[in-house]
Amino acid sequence: MYQVKQETLSFTTRDGVRLDADVYRPQSNESFPILLMRQPYGKKIASTVVYAHPIWYASHGYIVVIQDVRGRGTSQGEFNLFAKEIDDGFDTINWLSHLPGSTGNVGMYGFSYQGMTQLFAAATQPEVLKTICPAMVAYDLYHDWGYENGAFCLQTNLGWAIQLAAETARLKGDINAFHKLYKASRNLPLSDPIIAYPDLMKELASDSFYHDWINHPYFDDYWSQLSPKTLIDKLDLPMLHIGGWFDPYLRGTINLYNAMKTKSIYPQNLIIGPWGHLPWGSKIGSKNYTKAAISFVDQYQIDWFDHFLKGKEIDHLFSQPISLFEMESNQWKYSKKWETIQEKSYYIFSQGLANVKDDDGQLVDNIPDDNVNDIIVHDPWRPVPSLGGHASIPSGSFDRSQLDERFDIITYPSDKLTEDLSISGTPFVRIYCTADTESFDICAILSEVKPDGKVYNFSQGYIRINSDKLPITIALQPTCIKIKKDSCLRLSLSGACFPAYALNTGTGKTPNEEQLLDAKTITIKVWSNPEQISEIILPIN
Template sequence: MLTRDGVRLDADIYRPDADGEFPVLLMRQPYGRALASTVVYAHPTWYAAHGYIVVIQDVRGRGTSQGNFKLFTHEIEDGEYTVKWAANLPGSTGKVGMYGFSYQGMTQLYAAAAKPSALKTICPAMIGYDLYTDWAYEGGAFCLQSNLAWAIQLATETARIKKDEKAYQALLAASRHLPLHDPIPTHPEILKTFAPDSFYHEWLAHSQPDKYWEKLSPKTYLKDVDLPMFHIGGWFDTYLRGTLNLYKDISARSAYRQELLIGPWAHLPWSRKVGAVDFGPDAASPVDRMQLCWFDQFLKGVDTGLLDELPVWLFYMGSNVWQGFPSLSISKGRSYFLSTTGLASIREGEGILATTCPETSTDDVLVHDPWRPVPSNGGHAAIPAGCFERTHIDYRSDVLTYTTESLETDLYLAGDVVVEVWCMSDKKSYDLCAVLSEIFPNGRVYNLTQGYLRCQDGNHRVRRTIHLQATCAKIFRNHALRLSLSASCFPAYTMNPGNNSASSIDAEIITLMVSCGGESLSQIILPVVTP
């Protein structure tokens, strides 16, 4: 097809082996249309066999499509034209639905922003709603590992398309071993040399939520858009914030069905084993069959019974089952307060989480050494993401740990987790990483969720609020919970040098004081659900 400005976009079209007219399922993606996101979805032939024309298109400047690729910039207009073109394909009923995850989820939101009449429904999975807070930065800190890996991936594909062998081989090698230890860690030489026009440089330059992000974010363009949407996320997906923020905004005002499914998955694959933990057979992706039911309902007008079912489906880690809910407002906050002997970084059991407030105030001191930062280990921001054993990290002397007694009854969590800590630093700027883990009776510790915050004005003792990624888990009786605090989580996030320098040679040792008890009530607020 040709865009408004005459650029040719190429697509593969899969058709049912039958006569008649069929609705169209459209996916717009930048990774080569033959792949068709089969890392998480069934092949397009499966959807075609169920009575759909399936269109997988290379976006502008990717695959064999013409034009220059500039991240997200052309997707509203190109998406609108593609929907209109797909609706008029031979054998089409004129009704179009879209599906796909990550970039392919974003192209759905941009196409919907143009409000083409043929677009009847979308199924956005693992997306950024506000690109600054949901994708590029978390708590004001740059998401280094995921952004750098993606930038190198896209740059490698660009070099392949241009048949630049030298750039391709160099970038391919960098994709296998990320350049995380250059003199300026956030500005690796490989991207400066071989991808000077990468989005990555712009994202680093715009470290605050300014007009740049507003112009680029789907949130800006969806204020008066309303469609039936099937929202899909993962508890360990780095973009879960975007999925949840979009769902909350749209469901609060939509006249149509909004359905939400969150599995125990990382960004990919959507399978039963996530990191080091096997969540059982029910954790295998039900998305293809659910999408087929969704499209039958909204593109074919089939009464599938979908509208009679609960709209929110969450996977309960621990019990390893799916649970339906009428909404996301299902939990009530319960505070666990931090108390300490002052040795929470040295010995297990010296830092405590309890439902009663400690009467006297005690401080823990944490020292961050840029020579040996606390390493990232699973969660949603690291590569690989997921659930991993982390005892070796909690034993470090630059990690503060606060642990509950063994639970006397099962505890159900579902929703947002918030940590509030009173702290100050000897440097003007510092970071806080908070990890919530489950401790098994055998002493092994597995992460449930985490959050990150870049703090300014560090010389004053203030209460800092860290928003952890939403989670959903059953914590069994005789298990315990642990909150771990550190001043780094590298390379998931850029390290804070403690000053305004970008060079690693100027990074400083940061001493951080966390206060517990008395008037300094530090706490973690858990989303507790009554079973």
């Protein structure tokens, strides 16, 4: 382990903008590889909400560079979400490759925005960039980050927009705007005439990305131009992909991993823990996944960089490249491939009171032939609240036994399991349902019902429906869990999950136009029969 010294260095981009970075280097006359993180939150933070401090990385024999992206921290220029990260990333790497005391080899790490900057920089194919470790990213910015199955991810998007807008106000010295935004970050503004488009953003954050995201409710060129998916042909280098079962961007992590695994000639490793976006520890929501769940990512990244930047042979990286945490057994599962061995279906059965009686709706093994329709009445005055999962703040698994007592949630439990059930992959819900409005939403949540009656969610999905095409298929959050013998599965369906997702007013309008005043009561009918089968499809290992 090396002693570490710190300094601040700057360079000027091709268009004359100064970018600043904190540089941590071992106190030695040796030459070392470089680890780069580019982020928008102030370089002193250095993503220490999930990673070890840069001093720790530097002490293992690396020059660690934490850079403020354009228009953030002390760097000059105007911040425009992702817009300049390709050029600035290339210029930064070119500058670093000539840094005194370096070997010239560069690796990158970081999560969220810091993960995205890796992909943009890698797309320029700089020769000295040998590997990246993108964590919790979007592959397709629209489908993996901004919207889920056409529904605007309100709580995460608005919260993030307010945070970035507050930082902009702070940098400008606008005390009034900063404190208003800070206050709003602690209690999101969710009662304006257009719920998903609060006046605060128009008043205090006119240059925020939020305006683009809310005003582009469908996938178009705006989203395409900012999505790493469009750069995939230019990406080919070793990648360590990192995600969390309750991270809102897990879809992006897995989609990127699958795309690279298909095309790349280089190793692609994958780690998914029982984590939300942050932190990466043993506890999330109401669950304690034991010390086994505490992140080992820092040491793993050192091993990864030691191999690709220093040439060390480290066998465990490639003998078991997939590391998945199996919840409830609370063990890491290691493998060469992540694949579903088989699928198991449960079918919806009800006598029409699945929103009233715990034992009326059921998940059954055989296709039912005498179902009665279930009815959900969504009241916009008191929408079903979000509780945990991947899209809510806070995220994770919570006891939802009380929430599922609501009459606007229909529940379908299975019989008690006679043996353990291991689920690993992406569950799907395929249902037949219609509503009496132009548009409606469906939230589907899978939970484990414990023998003591507590109900813990482990996967969910959400969809906005604007057509009469049936059946409706909802891809739920990928998961890895062992449901123990004597527990039950439960599927919960509702017409809202607010404020995780923007409220559907039933008018058919997009979230940037939906007036709260126009919100309709929505009646949703759900059914299943031998010709129209509503079911859940579980990936079983």
